[in-house]
Amino acid sequence: xxxxxxxxxxxxxxxxxxxxxxxxxxxxxxxxxxxxxxxxxxxxxxxxxxxxxxxxxxxxxxxxxxxxxxxxxxxxxxxxxxxxxxxxxxxxxxxxxxxxxxxxxxxxxxxxxxxxxxxxxxxxxxxxxxxxxxxxxxxxxxxxxxxxxxxxxxxxxxxxxxxxxxxxxxxxxxxxxxxxxxxxxxxxxxxxxxxxxxxxxxxxxxxxxxxxxxxxxxxxxxxxxxxxxxxxxxxxxxxxxxxxxxxxxxxxxxxxxxxxxxxxxxxxxxxxxxxxxxxxxxx
Amino acid sequence: xxxxxxxxxxxxxxxxxxxxxxxxxxxxxxxxxxxxxxxxxxxxxxxxxxxxxxxxxxxxxxxxxxxxxxxxxxxxxxxxxxxxxxxxxxxxxxxxxxxxxxxxxxxxxxxxxxxxxxxxxxxxxxxxxxxxxxxxxxxxxxxxxxxxxxxxxxxxxxxxxxxxxxxxxxxxxxxxxxxxxxxxxxxxxxxxxxxxxxxxxxxxxxxxxxxxxxxxxxxxxxxxxxxxxxxxxxxxxxxxxxxxxxxxxxxxxxxxxxxxxxxxxxxxxxxxxxxxxxxxxxxxxxxxxxxx
Numbered sequence: 155x156x157x158x159x160x161x162x163x164x165x166x167x168x169x170x171x172x173x174x175x176x177x178x179x180x181x182x183x184x185x186x187x188x189x190x191x192x193x194x195x196x197x198x199x200x201x202x203x204x205x206x207x208x209x210x211x212x213x214x215x216x217x218x219x220x221x222x223x224x225x226x227x228x229x230x231x232x233x234x235x236x237x238x239x240x241x242x243x244x245x246x247x248x249x250x251x252x253x254x255x256x257x258x259x260x261x262x263x264x265x266x267x268x269x270x271x272x273x274x275x276x277x278x279x280x281x282x283x284x285x286x287x288x289x290x291x292x293x294x295x296x297x298x299x300x301x302x303x304x305x306x307x308x309x310x311x312x313x314x315x316x317x318x319x320x321x322x323x324x325x326x327x328x329x330x331x332x333x334x335x336x337x338x339x340x341x342x343x344x345x346x347x348x349x350x351x352x353x354x355x356x357x358x359x360x361x362x363x364x365x366x367x368x369x370x371x372x373x374x375x376x377x378x379x380x381x382x383x384x385x386x387x388x389x390x391x392x393x394x395x396x397x398x399x400x401x402x403x404x405x406x407x408x409x410x411x412x413x414x415x416x417x418x419x420x421x422x423x424x425x426x427x428x429x430x431x432x433x434x435x436x437x
Numbered sequence: 438x439x440x441x442x443x444x445x446x447x448x449x450x451x452x453x454x455x456x457x458x459x460x461x462x463x464x465x466x467x468x469x470x471x472x473x474x475x476x477x478x479x480x481x482x483x484x485x486x487x488x489x490x491x492x493x494x495x496x497x498x499x500x501x502x503x504x505x506x507x508x509x510x511x512x513x514x515x516x517x518x519x520x521x522x523x524x525x526x527x528x529x530x531x532x533x534x535x536x537x538x539x540x541x542x543x544x545x546x547x548x549x550x551x552x553x554x555x556x557x558x559x560x561x562x563x564x565x566x567x568x569x570x571x572x573x574x575x576x577x578x579x580x581x582x583x584x585x586x587x588x589x590x591x592x593x594x595x596x597x598x599x600x601x602x603x604x605x606x607x608x609x610x611x612x613x614x615x616x617x618x619x620x621x622x623x624x625x626x627x628x629x630x631x632x633x634x635x636x637x638x639x640x641x642x643x644x645x646x647x648x649x650x651x652x653x654x655x656x657x658x659x660x661x662x663x664x665x666x667x668x669x670x671x672x673x674x675x676x677x678x679x680x681x682x683x684x685x686x687x688x689x690x691x692x693x694x695x696x697x698x699x700x701x702x703x704x705x706x707x708x709x710x711x712x713x714x715x716x717x718x719x720x721x722x723x724x725x726x727x728x729x
Contacts, residue, residue: 177533283468283472290468370555
């Protein structure tokens with residue numbers, strides 16, 4: 155098991171291969187059944203959602219989806235989530251890319267120290283700053299605004315963006331940029347017209363990862379939003395107490411939140427380890 | 438590789454870093470200072486005018502508060518158990534998927550899905566699955582003859598039930614990192630060991646684990662840091678209950694500060710939590726540094 159085996163012929167290796175597939179399929183199902191359950195419940199007619207044993211074959215209906223999408227507050231929560239996530243992700247990438255460029259390209263006093271300070275903010279439990287941030291934002295009148303949440307998300311995602319992009323930028327040879335500078339290109343042109351296009355896959359990975367971090371965030375959203383700015387994860391928390399057991403609709407909301415996350419897992423794949431570990435583990 | 442700066446560009450890097458540094462200062466360092474000051478005060482949001490300096494009184498009340506001590510114990514036990522199980526299972530999965538069978542890549546992607554799922558929604562889904570009357574869990578366990586119960590509502594099962602959700606979501610994360618580590622290992626030492634007739638288990642313990650030590654450190658460190666601060670799923674699954682059997686430090690700080698509005702006290706607790714987190718992560722780093 156420790157050493158990668160190449161496919162060989164013979165009965166023994168065939169049996170081993172079949173065993174491997176059976177075990178891996180079983181494990182995959184163990185990890186995915188809650189998601190499959192959610193998908194099925196969202197498509198089930200209302201009465202069938204509670205049936206035990208659960209019906210695996212049923213006539214799928216979009217009744218729950220239609221109901222949820224005609225619900226005005228729900229649509230506004232989607233809008234809140236999308237607005238906050240897109241603005242904070244954009245801000246994170248711009249601020250992060252510029253900082254990463256400085257750290258990856260230039261030798262200056264404090265380079266290493268600033269890099270590690272940025273990384274060390276990842277150690278900070280959000281709950282250690284949530285009370286003062288609440289007090290500060292309420293003094294500034296930013297509670298229950300998009301701006302408040304956007305600022306917090308941008309701050310908490312910048313370390314990821316900086317470290318990911320610093321790594322991707324450092325991988326690009328500096329000689330192309332030097333040549334362009336010799337030809338009279340400005341630093342800005344070199345950065346936007348040469349470096350950014352060359353590191354497009356890295357930028358995309360950083361974008362998707364920061365998007366999901368903001369999309370999934372719950373604690374700050376719970377504390378810093380009000381009726382008009384609640385995001386989807388906060389809505390989910392409210393569901394558990396307010397709406398009792400309307401599972402069909404709850405599962406539709408669940409699907410709306412989870413689908414982007416699932417898509418992100420598929421898109422990121424090889425960059426996921428790198429994103430989570432600030433470049434310490436790469437594939 | 439560094440690029441040379443012209444004389445006129447000397448301060449360029451600092452300008453480029455300024456926005457990022459400014460926003461990080463504003464949302465990490467400045468709040469930490471505010472929090473430290475508050476932790477020495479009697480600030481209570483239900484009566485903000487009666488705010489005075491109380492020295493270390495809040496810290497003293499915390500370390501003599503049985504609820505706080507329970508919360509420390511719950512957090513440490515939860516973190517230790519969850520991270521250990523995730524590591525062992527994740528290692529097993531990584532070894533299993535480190536095979537060149539067709540489709541191994543597809544299974545890897547499918548297994549990664551839980552990692553990026555919204556923790557609050559994960560909590561919501563599992564709360565429904567644990568529902569004592571109509572939940573899937575009670576149905577599934579009844580198939581193997583275990584009698585149904587309210588897993589999240591029972592003092593004895595609430596913490597393990599919540600831990601299972603964590604293990605479900607984050608075991609694939611361990612797999613992801615360890616698999617990346619396994620892939621990067623050179624083949625030679627393994628082939629040499631096989632020729633020498635070493636057993637698979639011996640190869641695992643004496644070659645694989647030591648060679649992976651840096652990846653293992655990173656994986657354990659990240660999971661430990663994140664589990665110590667766990668909030669989202671637990672808030673939705675149990676809100677710390679029944680009693681305070683699942684009340685981790687993050688939930689404790691949230692409740693003390695934003696429900697009971699005892700900001701001074703909650704700030705002190707959050708500092709104690711920060712200290713615990715720093716001690717544990719530096720110990721973990723030192724432990725692995727010593728070994729290698």
